[in-house]
Amino acid sequence: MHPWLPVALLAATAAVNAPAPPPAAVPIAYVNERSADGHTTHEGEDVIVTGVANVGSDTFYTEVVKFFIEDDHSGVAVFSRGPQPLVKVGDIVRVRGTVTTYAGVVEVVPGRIEVLGRAGPPQPQRVRPSDLASYRHSGRLVQSEARVVDVTTRGRGTDTRLLAGREIVTLHITQKQQHGFPALEAGMAVTVNGIASSYILAGQTRVTWQILPRSTSDVVIIQKPPLFTRDDAARAAAAAAAIVLLIVVWNLSLRRRVRLETEGHRASETRFRVVADTAPSAIFIYQGTRFRYVNRATEEITGYSAAELVGLDFISIIDPAFRDLVRGRALARQRGEHVPPRYEARIVRKDGTKAWLDLTAGLIDFEGLPAALGTAFDITERKRAEEALQKSEERFRALIENASDALALLDPNGTVLWAGPSTRRVLGYEDHELVGRNGFELIHPDDQPHLRHLFAELLRAPRGDTRTFEYRARSKDGQWHWLEATASNLVDEPFIGGIVANYRDVSERKRTEEEIRYQALHDVLTGLPNRSLFQDRLELALAHARRSGKPLAVMFVDLDLFKLINDNLGHTVGDRMLQEVSARLRQCLRASDTVARVGGDEFTVVLEDLEAGESAPSVAEKILDELDKPFDIDGHRLHVTASIGVSLYPGDGDDADTLTRNADKAMYRAKELGRNTLQLFTPEMNERYRNRLAFEAGFRKALEREEFVVHFQPFVGASDERPVGVEALVRWNDPERGLVYPDDFIHAAEETRMIIPLGSWVLRTACAQVQQWREARLPPMQVSVNLSVRQFQQRDLIAMIDSVLEDTALDPSLLELEITESVAMQNVELTRAVLQQLRARRVRIAIDDFGAGQSSLIYLRQFPLNTIKIDRVFIRDVTANPGDAAIVSAIIRLAHDLGLVVVAEGVETSEQKEFLSSLGCDLLQGYYFSRPLPAEEVRARLMT
Ligand code: C2E
Ligand code: MG
Ligand code: MG
Numbered sequence: 005m006h007p008w009l010p011v012a013l014l015a016a017t018a019a020v021n022a023p024a025p026p027p028a029a030v031p032i033a034y035v036n037e038r039s040a041d042g043h044t045t046h047e048g049e050d051v052i053v054t055g056v057a058n059v060g061s062d063t064f065y066t067e068v069v070k071f072f073i074e075d076d077h078s079g080v081a082v083f084s085r086g087p088q089p090l091v092k093v094g095d096i097v098r099v100r101g102t103v104t105t106y107a108g109v110v111e112v113v114p115g116r117i118e119v120l121g122r123a124g125p126p127q128p129q130r131v132r133p134s135d136l137a138s139y140r141h142s143g144r145l146v147q148s149e150a151r152v153v154d155v156t157t158r159g160r161g162t163d164t165r166l167l168a169g170r171e172i173v174t175l176h177i178t179q180k181q182q183h184g185f186p187a188l189e190a191g192m193a194v195t196v197n198g199i200a201s202s203y204i205l206a207g208q209t210r211v212t213w214q215i216l217p218r219s220t221s222d223v224v225i226i227q228k229p230p231l232f233t234r235d236d237a238a239r240a241a242a243a244a245a246a247i248v249l250l251i252v253v254w255n256l257s258l259r260r261r262v263r264l265e266t267e268g269h270r271a272s273e274t275r276f277r278v279v280a281d282t283a284p285s286a287i288f289i290y291q292g293t294r295f296r297y298v299n300r301a302t303e304e305i306t307g308y309s310a311a312e313l314v315g316l317d318f319i320s321i322i323d324p325a326f327r328d329l330v331r332g333r334a335l336a337r338q339r340g341e342h343v344p345p346r347y348e349a350r351i352v353r354k355d356g357t358k359a360w361l362d363l364t365a366g367l368i369d370f371e372g373l374p375a376a377l378g379t380a381f382d383i384t385e386r387k388r389a390e391e392a393l394q395k396s397e398e399r400f401r402a403l404i405e406n407a408s409d410a411l412a413l414l415d416p417n418g419t420v421l422w423a424g425p426s427t428r429r430v431l432g433y434e435d436h437e438l439v440g441r442n443g444f445e446l447i448h449p450d451d452q453p454h455l456r457h458l459f460a461e462l463l464r465a466p467r468g469d470t471r472t473f474e475y476r477a478r479s480k481d482g483q484w485h486w487l488e489a490t491a492s493n494l495v496d497e498p499f500i501g502g503i504v505a506n507y508r509d510v511s512e513r514k515r516t517e518e519e520i521r522y523q524a525l526h527d528v529l530t531g532l533p534n535r536s537l538f539q540d541r542l543e544l545a546l547a548h549a550r551r552s553g554k555p556l557a558v559m560f561v562d563l564d565l566f567k568l569i570n571d572n573l574g575h576t577v578g579d580r581m582l583q584e585v586s587a588r589l590r591q592c593l594r595a596s597d598t599v600a601r602v603g604g605d606e607f608t609v610v611l612e613d614l615e616a617g618e619s620a621p622s623v624a625e626k627i628l629d630e631l632d633k634p635f636d637i638d639g640h641r642l643h644v645t646a647s648i649g650v651s652l653y654p655g656d657g658d659d660a661d662t663l664t665r666n667a668d669k670a671m672y673r674a675k676e677l678g679r680n681t682l683q684l685f686t687p688e689m690n691e692r693y694r695n696r697l698a699f700e701a702g703f704r705k706a707l708e709r710e711e712f713v714v715h716f717q718p719f720v721g722a723s724d725e726r727p728v729g730v731e732a733l734v735r736w737n738d739p740e741r742g743l744v745y746p747d748d749f750i751h752a753a754e755e756t757r758m759i760i761p762l763g764s765w766v767l768r769t770a771c772a773q774v775q776q777w778r779e780a781r782l783p784p785m786q787v788s789v790n791l792s793v794r795q796f797q798q799r800d801l802i803a804m805i806d807s808v809l810e811d812t813a814l815d816p817s818l819l820e821l822e823i824t825e826s827v828a829m830q831n832v833e834l835t836r837a838v839l840q841q842l843r844a845r846r847v848r849i850a851i852d853d854f855g856a857g858q859s860s861l862i863y864l865r866q867f868p869l870n871t872i873k874i875d876r877v878f879i880r881d882v883t884a885n886p887g888d889a890a891i892v893s894a895i896i897r898l899a900h901d902l903g904l905v906v907v908a909e910g911v912e913t914s915e916q917k918e919f920l921s922s923l924g925c926d927l928l929q930g931y932y933f934s935r936p937l938p939a940e941e942v943r944a945r946l947m948t
Contacts, residue, residue, distance in 0.1 A: 027051050027100060029284040031379045032078040034364055035103050036110055037345065038139065042202070042211060043105045053080065053112060054098045054283050056123045056275055058145040059199055059218045061091040064178045072143050072199045073097050074126065076276040077368065077377065079143025079199065083111040091117065093218065094125040096282060108204035108211050110142070123278045128197045134169030137213040141200040146215075149226070150175075152192045164188050166196070166215070174203075174214040175223070184220040193227035286361070286380040289370050293317050293334065296370060305361070305382045307354035323350035323358055333365075348383065360387040409506040416463055416495060418443045421502050430487070430509050432480030443505075448476035448484060459491070462503065467496045474510065486514040527601040529579055530586035538600035538608050542660040545598070545612050549653055552613070556653040557620035559609035560667035561589070561627060564645040564679040565830055566605035567797040572834035573640060580637045581644065588630045592623060608664065614652075624648045624682040632680075640833050645680035647671050656685045669693045676755055696756060703749075703758045711737050712762065714769045715936035718945070719788075719907060719929035722921045727946060729786030729820070731929065732770035733936045734762065754794045763795045764804055771812040771819060773939050778814075782946055788820040788850060793827045802841050809845070820848035820871060825857035828867065836867055843868040850907070855891065861898045872899045876910030879930070883915045893923050900924065 027050035035053055037045045055073030061082075064070050069084040071091055082099050083106065091097055101114035128147035135141060136148055150166035150173065157163075162182060164175040175196055177185055188194065198215035205212055217223050277299075280287045286302035288295055298313045306313065306321055322330050326349040337343045346364045353359055361380040368377045404411060404424050410431070411424035419442050423435040431446070447455055455475050462471050470492045476484045489507035494500040525537035533541065542558065549556040563585065570578035582605070589599045589607060598610045611620055628646060635642045649670025657663040670685040673692065677683065706712065716730035736744040753759040767789050774787040795801060809816050821842065828835045828851060839849055850871035851864060855878050874895055878888045892908070899906045908920045911930030920928060934945065 028362060028381050028383075029054070030381075031283075031285070031287065031364070031377075032073070032075050032080045032143070033366055033377075034345075034379070035080050035112060036078050036139070036142065038110070042108050042139075042204075044103050044110045046103045047105060049103045050101070051103055051112065052098060052100045052284070054096065054120070054279060055079065056126055056279060057091045057093055057095045057097050058126045059216070060093050061088065063181070063218055064216070065180060072145075072201075073099065074144045075279045077366075079141075079145070081109050081111040081143060081201070082114055082117065083109075084114050084117070088114065088117045089119055091119060094122055096120040096123050096278060098282075108202045120282055121278075123275050126275065131200075132169065134171050136168045136173045136200055136215060137171035139202065142202055144200055145197065145218075146200045147195065147197045148215075149193060149195050152188045152190050152194060154190055155188055166194070171213065174212055176203075176214045176216055178216075181217070181219075185217075185223055186220070186225050188223070188225070192225055195224045195226055197222035283379075284381075286378075286382075288313075288318075288378050288380075289368070289375050290318055290378060291370065291373060291375045293319050296375060302380070305353075305359060305380065306351060312354075321351045321353075323352050326350050358384075360384045407506075409508045412438065412443065412505045412507070413500065413502045414443050414491075414505060415502050418459065430479075430507065431477060431485065437480075446477045448478070451475035459503070462491055462493050463495065465493050467493055469493050474514075485509050486511040530583055530601050532586050532590075532607075533598060533600040535600065535602040535608075538598060538602060538610070539660060541598040541600075542610050542664070545610050546653065546658075546660060546663075548612065550658075554612075555614045555655075557609075557611040557614055557623075558651050558653070558663040558667045559611065559620070559624060559627075560649040560664070560671040561607040561609065562647050562671050562675070563605035563631075564647055564675070565793070565797060566644060567799065568830060568834045569642060569644070570604075571797065571799050571801075572837040573642075577637055577640060577642075581635055581642060584635050584637065585631065585644065589627060592626045592630055608667070620650050620652060621682060621684065624650055628680065628682060642833070647674035647679050648682040649674055649685065650682060651685040666690075672696070672755075699752055700756045700758060703753060703756065703762075706736060706738070707758075707761055707765065711739070712765065713737050713938065714766055714773070715938055716770075716773070716787075716942045717929060717936035718934050718942065719927045720933050722908075722917075722925050722928050725917075725928075725933065727783075727785070727933075728927060729788060730774070730942060731788040731822075731936070732766055732773075732790070734766050750792065754792050757794055759792045759794045760798055763792060764808070766790075767805070768808045768812065771808050771814045774818065775812045775814045777943060777946070778818075780943075782943070784818065785946070786818050786820055786848070787814075788822050790822045790852065791827070793824075793830070796823065796827050796835075796838065801838070805842070805847065806845070809847075816846045817848065820850050822850045822852040822873065824852050825854060825864075828864065829857065832863075832866065839867050839869075853909075855895065861895065861902065865902055869902075869904055871905045871907055873907040873909050873929075874925075879908050879910045879916060879920070880912075883913075883919050889919070889923075892920070892925075896923050896925055 029052040032053050032055050035044060035046060035051060039045050053073070055075045057071055058074050058079060059071045061069045061071040069086075069088045070081060072079050072081050074080075082097075082101070084101075096119070098118045098120050099112050099114045100116045100118075101112040104111050104113050126145050128145045129141065130147045131141055133148045133150055136146065136150070148168060150168040153165040153167050153172065155162065155164045159179070161176060161178040161180075162185075164177070166173050166175055175188075175198070196215050196217060198217040201214050201216055203212045203214050204210070280299035281301075283299060284301055286305045287299040288302050289297040295313045295316050295318055298310050300310075302313065303310055308316070308321070319327055319330060329347070330349060333343050333347065345366055346362065348360060348362050350358050350360050360383045362383045363378060363380045365376050365378045368375055404426070407424070407426055410426040410429065411422075412420055412427070413422040415421050420438045420440065423433075423438040425435055427433050427435050427438060444452060444456065455473065458471050458473055462469060465471075470490050472488065472490045474486060474488045477487050479485050486509070487507045488510040489505050491503050491505040494504050495502060525534060525540075526532065527534045545556055566578070566581075569581055582601070586599070586601065586607075589609070593599055593609065593611070596612055600608050602608050609623075611623060614620060627648060631644055631646050635644065649667045649672065651657060651663045651666035651670060653663055656666045666685040666689070669689040669692075670683040673689050674681045674683040676692075683689075713735050714732050715735055716732055718727040718730045720727050734746055734750075736749055738744050750759065753762055770787050770789050774785050778784055798804070805821075808814075809819070823835075842849060848870040849868065850873055851869060852873050853875040854872045856875040861872075872895065874892060878892050878895075880888075882888045882892050896906050905926045906924075907927040907929055908916075908925045909929050911917055911920065911928045911932045913932060916930075917928060917932060934942075937945070
């Protein structure tokens with residue numbers, strides 16, 4: 005899953021599970037705010053209201069709870085079917101519930117009813133009869149006079165219609181209450197106490213006003229229906245008495261009323277204060293804009309004391325940013341415009357912090373003057389939560405917009421329900437261009453089956469499961485892009501309801517992977533398959549050959565002496581050469597054949613579908629011919645040859661390993677046979693191979709056991725026969741065979757590359773010996789050491805020579821290295837490069853066995869040479885054969901022209917000595933003077 009997807013989910017669930025803000029504590033008047041049809045405008049709101057119960061919760065019914073609470077302005081019904089605590093008249097009650105209108109009655113259907121304390125029994129408010137038929141006193145305990153119109157007893161109680169002023173109201177006595185009420189008759193005048201309430205009868209639209217008495221004492225008959233007599237006097241007396249009585253009663257009642265009203269007022273104020281001070285909301289009264297009264301919560305919310313607030317202009321505590329709003333409301337109200345009673349504003353508290361308030365204002369009379377009653381709740385927390393939520397939503401949106409991944413929401417059919425804005429960055433589509441399309445339309449046909457399978461699987465998977473996959477999708481500009489997607493099954497997630505896919509472009513990574521894969525299987529330099537791909541291809545080809553029954557050939561192509569080029573002309577030239585060689589190899593093969601580079605200068609080839617296998621050698625010949633042509637590289641004209649070994653399936657092996665190994669053996673045989681040739685594998689090669697291995701092992705052991713010795717053969721000045729130097733010649737002192745001469749092992753040592761450690765050893769031994777003689781104050785001797793072809797190819801030849809010279813402290817000008825013509829001419833450029841490095845060190849160079857090869861002195865002029873050693877074969881018959889004499893004479897003259905020293909090898913007789921001297925030869929070497937001898941013997945001779 006992508007790292008930030010959980011954030012998205014978290015945000016989504018946070019939105020779902022965020023706790024609903026707690027219901028606001030509101031004054032009862034708030035609950036009673038009604039629309040024209042009599043419904044509360046706050047229908048369905050969860051609120052907290054606090055008031056004094058003006059009726060007990062056990063008054064009207066036994067099966068449900070219905071009672072009324074009131075504060076000084078308003079009253080409301082509380083209706084509940086569930087068990088609730090018993091509420092008695094005069095209890096201070098806090099109700100948390102939902103505002104609803106039922107049959108015209110505004111009710112709070114409580115979740116919770118709490119009795120906070122007692123305020124004492126409420127006093128009924130005397131109202132004008134006609135006020136009974138209005139919402140003004142709805143829910144409150146009122147008192148009024150009225151006259152009975154009629155009485156109807158129904159199943160649910162007794163309804164007595166009363167004429168109150170000019171309005172009809174119903175005195176409703178529930179079934180539970182019925183007993184004990186005075187029997188009422190039409191025409192009676194009554195004083196009724198009770199809760200004023202409205203009601204809409206079933207099937208009617210008109211509101212019926214009703215009074216709900218609390219107990220039998222709430223209905224008092226004040227006048228029976230009038231009795232008529234014929235006695236005028238009695239009538240007059242009665243009238244007079246009535247007038248007197250009326251005056252007295254009026255007087256009394258007036259007094260009582262004043263007392264009652266005073267008491268009532270006082271009680272009412274106490275009640276108001278109790279209610280107001282226990283209310284969690286700020287309740288305050290202001291005239292103009294000055295506070296006249298504030299409750300305790302106002303103090304808490306503003307941080308000011310009541311004493312500080314009363315008289316204070318409330319605008320001054322409004323946050324300056326909201327003052328215009330508040331003033332504007334006040335002005336609008338003054339102009340008589342409708343102003344919504346509820347609004348939100350911020351205040352600055354005494355400590356300077358700011359608080360958000362939810363304010364409600366309504367007009368009241370206060371001490372006979374118009375005033376406003378305000379309530380306010382601190383909603384700072386809620387605002388903060390809202391802001392935090394909004395911020396988190398914004399952050400979430402910003403995340404989505406800026407995410408490097410693109411997001412899409414798909415329905416279970418794959419139709420895009422929503423696409424994130426990053427879509428454009430990834431695929432170039434605007435998000436709306438994708439919505440409604442099926443996501444699969446964009447997917448590469450090759451990737452569809454797999455993807456559809458995964459999609460179906462994900463739909464079956466449990467909620468929240470994810471799948472990650474890679475596929476190609478077409479961008480708007482028609483290109484295929486590799487995408488990596490993680491899809492999550494959030495179909496059952498209520499706020500998501502689909503598959504969420506987040507995806508990114510991984511084309512770059514795919515390309516890199518492809519490249520890495522290619523590089524892992526190909527040779528970087530030539531672009532040919534490498535060994536591991538070759539093996540795969542060979543396995544495949546073999547499997548194919550087994551089925552088809554057609555033969556197959558494996559070729560091992562090894563360039564001859566390629567190292568010379570690399571080491572002496574530099575790798576750039578070597579690399580270019582290998583590239584050219586690769587190209588030529590490819591040219592010789594069919595497209596279906598594989599050619600691989602498996603080592604520095606080693607190539608392998610698989611030839612498939614050979615008819616009877618005869619064509620393999622012809623392909624090999626073609627390769628040899630092709631390579632025979634010169635290469636022009638960086639201004640150098642270079643030659644290279646190859647040795648090729650061929651093995652055939654099924655004859656020479658039936659598995660990849662055996663076939664490759666046998667081709668390799670055949671190639672070695674080709675090398676042994678003088679290179680630039682091809683060899684087909686034969687079973688005897690296995691034999692030779694084993695011998696070779698045995699030789700190598702034995703030779704290595706001989707080196708370790710120091711079975712080799714160096715003998716020295718002096719060479720002398722032609723005129724005075726004084727020794728001027730010695731040639732170091734190696735021998736193998738084999739414990740079984742005795743002293744073995746180099747002709748019997750040098751060739752094998754070269755083929756097995758054993759000549760490299762042996763050559764180093766000889767050089768070191770010879771130099772050390774000569775230096776030792778020098779230190780023993782013998783006349784200074786030059787020392788000649790033979791270098792083989794293989795040594796010449798040795799990468800660290802120069803370093804090795806440097807280290808020998810340094811270790812032995814021999815003067816480099818006393819060292820002469822002998823190379824044969826064939827070595828020298830193998831690669832002219834290369835030879836010159838090596839020789840120049842030696843010349844720079846003052847090491848001398850001699851051409852050994854001169855004349856045996858096909859080179860010419862003129863050609864050799866290109867090398868920095870010091871000495872020419874004329875091959876023994878010319879010396880042997882030099883005195884008898886005029887041809888040989890002519891050759892030797894010519895060599896000597898030419899060499900001298902080039903400033904070279906001439907040595908004659910194999911001088912066995914004094915005639916030869918004399919003749920060569922007469923031709924001007926500088927130095928002579930041969931049995932006539934001395935055989936090669938161990939160091940001690942040479943020393944003895946030199947001392948004499
Ligand atoms: P080379 O460098 O031409 O050495 C001269 C060879 O001629 C030596 O044979 C020597 O014994 C032989 N020789 C010298 N004077 C006479 C003579 O008057 N008559 C006849 N018939 N032979 C004479 P050796 O020691 O058997 O060496 C044979 C070849 O082996 C050498 O030919 C040289 O090419 C190679 N070789 C010897 N030692 C080494 C070595 O340490 N490293 C390398 N790479 N090759 C060596
Ligand atoms: Mg030699
Ligand atoms: Mg020689």
